[in-house]
Amino acid sequence: MTSANYHIPVMxxxxxxxxxxxxxxxxxxxxxxxxxxxxxxxxxxxxxxxYGFDQDIDALANAPQDERFTFVQANFRDIKRYLxxxxxxxxxxILADLGISSHQIDVPGRGFSTRFSGELDMRMNQSADLSxxxxxxxxxxxxxxxxxxxxxxxxxxxxxxQAIVSERAQTPFETTEGFTAFLKKxxxxxxxxxxxxxxxxALRIEVNDEMGALEEMLLSAVELLxxxxxxxxxxxxxxxxxxxxxxxAKGKFQGEVEKDFxxxxxxxxxxxxxxxxxxxxxxxxxxPRARSAKLRIAKKIGK
Numbered sequence: 001m002t003s004a005n006y007h008i009p010v011m012x013x014x015x016x017x018x019x020x021x022x023x024x025x026x027x028x029x030x031x032x033x034x035x036x037x038x039x040x041x042x043x044x045x046x047x048x049x050x051y052g053f054d055q056d057i058d059a060l061a062n063a064p065q066d067e068r069f070t071f072v073q074a075n076f077r078d079i080k081r082y083l084x085x086x087x088x089x090x091x092x093x094i095l096a097d098l099g100i101s102s103h104q105i106d107v108p109g110r111g112f113s114t115r116f117s118g119e120l121d122m123r124m125n126q127s128a129d130l131s132x133x134x135x136x137x138x139x140x141x142x143x144x145x146x147x148x149x150x151x152x153x154x155x156x157x158x159x160x161x162q163a164i165v166s167e168r169a170q171t172p173f174e175t176t177e178g179f180t181a182f183l184k185k186x187x188x189x190x191x192x193x194x195x196x197x198x199x200x201x202a203l204r205i206e207v208n209d210e211m212g213a214l215e216e217m218l219l220s221a222v223e224l225l226x227x228x229x230x231x232x233x234x235x236x237x238x239x240x241x242x243x244x245x246x247x248x249a250k251g252k253f254q255g256e257v258e259k260d261f262x263x264x265x266x267x268x269x270x271x272x273x274x275x276x277x278x279x280x281x282x283x284x285x286x287x288p289r290a291r292s293a294k295l296r297i298a299k300k301i302g303k
Contacts, residue, residue: 008034008036008287008289009034009036009037009040009097010097010234010279010283010287010289010290010293011234011277011279011283011290011293011295012036012037012040013040014277014295015037015040015095015097015232015234015295016037016040016041016044018230018232018272018273018277018295018297019041019092019093019095019230019232020093020230021041021044021045021048021092021093022048022092023044023045023046023047023048024045024046024047024048025045025048025091025092025093026048026049026050026051026088026090026091026092027041027045027048027049027050027051027091027092027093027094027095028050028051028052028053028079028083028091028093028094028095028224029041029050029051029052029053029095030053030076030079030094030095030096030217031053031054031076031095031096031097031098032052032053032054032059032062032063032071033054033056033059033062033097034059034062035052035059035062035063035064037095037097038050038052038064038069039064041095042064042066042068042069045068047068048068048092049068049069049070050068050069050070051069051070051072051083051086051088052069052070052071052072053072053074053075053076053079053082054071054072054073055073055074055075055076055124055125056124056125056126057073057126057127059071059073060073070086075125075213076096076213076217077212077213077214077216077217077220078216079094079217079220079221079224080220080223080224083224089224090224090225090226090229091224091225091226091229092225092226092229092230093225093229093230093231093232094221094224094225094229094230094231094232095232095233096217096232096233096234097234098210098214098233098234098235098236098240099235099236099237099240117175117176117177118175118176118177119131119133119174119175119176120132120133120136120173120174120175120176120179120203121133122200122203122204122207122208123207123208124208125208128207128208130206130207131207132203132204132207133172133173133174135147135203135206135207136164136168136173136179136203137168137172137173140165141161141162141164141165142161144160144161144164144165145157145158145161147202147203147205147206148160148161148199148202150202150239151201151202151205151206151211151239152198152199152200152201152202152203152205153198154195154198154199154202155188156186159186160183160186160199163182163185163186167182180196183195183196183199201237205239210240211239211240211243214240214243215243215253218231218233218243218244218247222247222268222269222300225299225300226300227300227301227302228299228300228302229299229300230272230297230298230299230300231248231269231297231298231299231300232295232296232297233295233296234293234294234295234296235293235294235296236289236292236293236294237292241276241294241296244296245276245296247269248267248269248270248271248296248298249267249271250265250267251265251266251267251268251269267301268300268301269298269299269300269301270298270299270301271296271297271298272297272298272299273295273296273297276294276295276296277294277295277296277297278293278294278295279291279293
């Protein structure tokens with residue numbers, strides 16, 4: 001499979017422009033995937049170096065054979081620890097294209113999509129312990145209610161959680177096809193596929209601890225960036241975007257903005273883009289995944 005088929009990069013030009021690349025700088029693509037963004041960064045490097053992180057072993061097949069590139073098979077939450085192993089303490093830019101790759105969706109056995117029948121897996125790191133099947137068959141009603149409501153914004157989360165616990169007592173959930181058939185009874189009329197997507201999103205986020213990992217990566221990014229270094233993050237749902245937006249605007253994920261004695265904002269980053277950048281109509285038409293993408297660009301404050 002070619003990297004182009006693996007995953008079509010969204011807002012490629014906007015992401016690389018946002019990094020304001022120094023040809024001799026050090027950069028990190030924390031969501032390597034098909035390598036589309038990384039290849040574009042490499043085109044602009046001279047003596048610089050790029051580190052590409054991906055916890056999915058499938059992504060390794062897309063790694064370019066280039067002495068300026070290092071592939072790191074790891075969750076981006078551990079970015080600081082792994083870069084330290086390579087002797088890297090500060091970087092000029094960090095890029096994150098969050099969420100799931102087209103490749104992961106299109107492989108039936110990975111269990112990410114309602115379009116195929118496969119095992120209820122949803123692990124981005126295929127060696128991880130927790131799967132969607134385990135979540136559905138072992139989590140108590142309260143925990144299921146919480147993840148469905150918060151991560152999936154499922155309106156009838158409580159009812160669905162109760163139904164899952166009742167159903168699995170008779171027949172444990174095993175496949176995406178079987179689980180989708182079960183969900184059909186609880187989906188709003190005419191909105192079946194949106195409902196399935198919300199439930200699958202909630203499970204995927206829980207299985208991969210995506211929100212916890214994102215928080216850790218963002219805090220590490222703030223430490224790793226040199227003064228004026230760029231942080232470029234593209235998100236695909238409101239939960240992710242809210243974390244990124246708050247960190248850039250407030251310097252923290254929750255709470256009020258803090259100011260110093262003179263009324264200046266206390267925060268490590270400042271926005272470069274005004275609000276979020278979105279894909280144009282032509283890109284959305286060519287790549288529907290771009291429709292929900294929001295790109296935010298910030299730089300590290302300091303001399």
